[in-house]
Amino acid sequence: MNGDNALGDFLKARRGRVRPDEAGLTSFGRRRVPGLRRDELARLAGVSQHYLTRLEQGTDRNPSPQVLNALASALQLNQDERAHLTALATPAPPPREHAVASAAVRQLIDSFGQTPAYVRDRRFDVLAANKLAMALSPLYTPGQNLVRDMFRDPTVRTLFPDWAQIAAQSVAALRAEADARDPATADLIAELLADSQFRDLWTAHDVRPTRDEVKRFHHPVVGPLTLRRETLTVAGADGQVIIAYQAAPETPSAYALARLL
Structure with a gap:
């Protein structure tokens, strides 16, 4: 495992x-x-x-x-x-150094304005985030690990009304995008296997990379939001992706998101 x-x-x-x-x-x-x-x-x-x-x-x-x-x-x-x-079935890659988001990518997500956006690596460590992403959730603060927080931070279960579904998707995406033979990834998995819910999902061996899809939030200040997640690959950055959330124009979710600015 x-x-x-x-x-x-x-x-x-x-x-x-x-x-x-x-x-x-x-x-x-x-x-x-x-x-x-x-x-x-x-x-x-x-x-x-x-x-x-x-x-x-x-x-x-x-x-x-x-x-x-x-x-x-x-x-x-x-x-x-x-x-x-x-x-x-391919040889294990050499241990990866700690990933860093480039200055150009950080500048890009800061320019997104009313779009929450963050950068994560293939181990689901958050590398950079704009202010609106961090206002949407502390989960998206640089230095956090999205999968660890999914199971260890109780506020995340309140943030996501569909927590069980999102948790399962997160584990399936970690399996698809990370490499459990990488020492840092293996350490993360070993830590999380102590959680029975993570363990059940991990041992199911489901594989599903991150998809562009709609996700529901329940923010403690502005209430419910329905946002579409878009995933943008950062070229030449070894598995780094930009995750951006958008609300449909002139919807309650768009107005609620604007209140976080």
């Missing part, structure tokens, strides 16, 4: 989520596992059970692209999950 055998953990978790009937298999009698047995997945993917055992146990961590594609098809992975599987 902490990244030591990320590829094997992912394969085992996803194998447990595919029912035999979904894979076109006929199941007889009582089964000891909820999903596919190891021999069933091996047969569906066209690999030996011994080789699949080595992959799941982490004694072999370098499957060929052909094997990865066969496993992804047998596990019925979507495009995001396939990309994640491929990333897990």
